[in-house]
Amino acid sequence: MSPVNIALLGAGIFIKEEYLPALLSLANHFVLKAVYSRSKKSADSVLEIVGKDKGIDLYSDDSHQGLDELLSRTDIQAVIIALPILAQTEIIQKSLQKGKHVLAEKPIAPTVAEGEELLKFSSNLKQLFCVAENYRFIPRLVFAREQVGRLGKFQTFNFVRQTYIHQDNQYYNTLWRKNPGYQGGFLLDGGVHHAATIRFITRQDDIDGLLGITSLSRDHLPPVDSLDGIVKFKDGTSGTLSLRVGSKGRTNNETTIVAEKGYVIVTEDSVVTCIDGQQEHRTFNGLETGVKQELEAFACSIVTGKKDDRLSPEKALLDLRMIEGFLNSGEKNGAYQKFW
Numbered sequence: 001m002s003p004v005n006i007a008l009l010g011a012g013i014f015i016k017e018e019y020l021p022a023l024l025s026l027a028n029h030f031v032l033k034a035v036y037s038r039s040k041k042s043a044d045s046v047l048e049i050v051g052k053d054k055g056i057d058l059y060s061d062d063s064h065q066g067l068d069e070l071l072s073r074t075d076i077q078a079v080i081i082a083l084p085i086l087a088q089t090e091i092i093q094k095s096l097q098k099g100k101h102v103l104a105e106k107p108i109a110p111t112v113a114e115g116e117e118l119l120k121f122s123s124n125l126k127q128l129f130c131v132a133e134n135y136r137f138i139p140r141l142v143f144a145r146e147q148v149g150r151l152g153k154f155q156t157f158n159f160v161r162q163t164y165i166h167q168d169n170q171y172y173n174t175l176w177r178k179n180p181g182y183q184g185g186f187l188l189d190g191g192v193h194h195a196a197t198i199r200f201i202t203r204q205d206d207i208d209g210l211l212g213i214t215s216l217s218r219d220h221l222p223p224v225d226s227l228d229g230i231v232k233f234k235d236g237t238s239g240t241l242s243l244r245v246g247s248k249g250r251t252n253n254e255t256t257i258v259a260e261k262g263y264v265i266v267t268e269d270s271v272v273t274c275i276d277g278q279q280e281h282r283t284f285n286g287l288e289t290g291v292k293q294e295l296e297a298f299a300c301s302i303v304t305g306k307k308d309d310r311l312s313p314e315k316a317l318l319d320l321r322m323i324e325g326f327l328n329s330g331e332k333n334g335a336y337q338k339f340w
Contacts, residue, residue, distance in 0.1 A: 003031045004101075004302050005075055009067070009091060010082035011037035011046045013170055014105070018134075019080055020049060022292040029299035032056055036070050067091070071098040078103070078302060080132070084176035085110050085189065092129070093121055101128045103298045107192045108316040110182040112324050115317045128307055130298055131316035133196045137290030137297065143282065144255075144266045145201045147273040151259030157202050157239035161194055162252040165245045167220050180222070184327045186245045187214070187227055188320075194243060195322040196315070198231070201266065202257055206234045207339040210322065214330025218246035229326045241326075 006023070008015055023030050033056065037043035040060040050056060059070040070076070071094060078101035081091055089109050095102050108131050109115035122129040135141060148154075165172050165186055172178060182188060199205055212229035216222060225246035232238045255266040262274040269286035272279060297308040309315070325337040 002303075003027070003029055004077050004299055005033045006030045006078045006080065007034040007036065007070055007073075007076050008032065008046065008082070009036045009070075009079050009095070010105075011035060011042040012082060012174065015080075015082050016046065016049060018289055018291045019082065019295075020046065022295050024050070025292060026295055026299070029296060033076050034059060034070050034073070036060065036067050038062075067094070071095060071100065077101060078298075081105060082132075084174075086176065086181050089114055089118055092118060096122055096125055096127060096129060099127055101130075101298075101302050103130045103132050103295075103311070106131055106133050106196075106316055107188065107320045107323075108313055109320065110188075112317065112321050115313075115320055119313055119317060122313070128301055128305075129313055130301065130307060130311035131313045132291075132294055133193070133310070133316055133319065134290040134294045135193045135196050136200050136310040136315075137293040139288055139290070139293075140266065140269070140271060140284040140286075141197060141201055141290075143284070144257075144264055144271045145203065147264045147271060148201055148203055148257050148259065150261070150273070150275060151257070151264065152261040153259055154202060154204055154233075154237055155258045155260065156237060157198065157204075157258070158256045159194065159198055159239070159241045159243075160252050160254050162242070162244045162247040162249060164248050164251075165218075165221055165225075172220075178220075183223070184323065185223055185225070186221060187224055187243060188323055188327065190245065191227070191243060191323040191326075192316070192319040194241070195319040197255065198239070198241065199315075199318065199322070201255065201264075202239070204233050204237070204239075205318070207322070208232045208234045209336050209338045210325050210329065211334050211336045212326035212329040213334050214327060216246075217244075221246050224327070224330065227326055227330065229329070231322075 035046045036059040043058040081104040214224040215226045227243040229241040257264045265272040329337045
């Protein structure tokens with residue numbers, strides 16, 4: 001498989017800490033040709049990590065070569081887009097129009113309506129539009145999904161994620177997150193990961209509707225930082241979610257799935273499976289993000305012309321629909337929201 005010539009659109013934290021190391025470790029899959037950012041200083045910070053002798057070209061809005069010039073290059077086949085949520089849609093469309101394969105960071109869009117328009121826009125294009133939901137590639141969650149498949153008929157799930165976003169948190173101190181111009185703030189930005197996790201490992205996609213209660217406990221995390229929700233599936237089963245980013249209590253990340261033969265419990269670094277009373281325990285590297293596996297799948301999708309289902313923008317839209325539904329319900333005092 002010949003390497004894919006690729007460009008990074010964005011020079012933020014996740015690009016530097018996750019995408020860049022993963023790309024450099026996948027030299028047989030990708031050749032990094034260019035980096036774009038709004039400022040030359042930001043773009044140049046990527047080269048400081050890679051090395052300025054690697055022949056990687058820089059593009060920025062404050063230099064003589066910007067995004068249009070980068071996207072006009074015929075030698076670049078694909079782009080990874082990791083920009084502020086409100087800026088993504090326009091640049092996704094522009095990249096696709098220029099014939100580039102796109103891997104865009106989640107969420108697919110700031111709203112379901114905008115996500116639906118983006119799907120319509122990309123539906124008849126030859127180039128691939130993929131959404132980077134790396135949680136579907138985390139080995140721990142892939143294994144958990146396999147174990148749930150052994151349990152028989154699904155009964156319920158309980159998802160708990162409690163953490164605290166400090167004011168000195170590096171992600172909090174990006175301006176567009178500190179002053180979100182989109183519904184839900186961190187609950188939407190990070191929440192789509194959790195929606196993806198629930199839908200992926202429970203193997204339950206046929207949602208009837210949901211309801212949520214939202215609140216704000218920390219003034220620096222507007223508009224809301226707490227969500228308690230219930231998901232109802234069309235077969236009558238249900239599950240619960242508790243998501244908090246302003247909790248100074250014990251950090252907690254645990255998911256339990258119960259089915260007819262037993263249960264699966266997923267934590268930050270382990271999966272416990274109990275089938276017919278027999279318990280199995282497997283540990284994992286809790287720092288594994290799935291980004292490398294995600295990029296491998298993107299490269300394979302480009303070469304084969306067949307998109308890996310875990311990169312599907314349709315799935316990403318359903319993740320967003322789930323979180324937006326919870327937030328809408330919270331704004332209406334817990335009113336039930338039909339999923340479709």
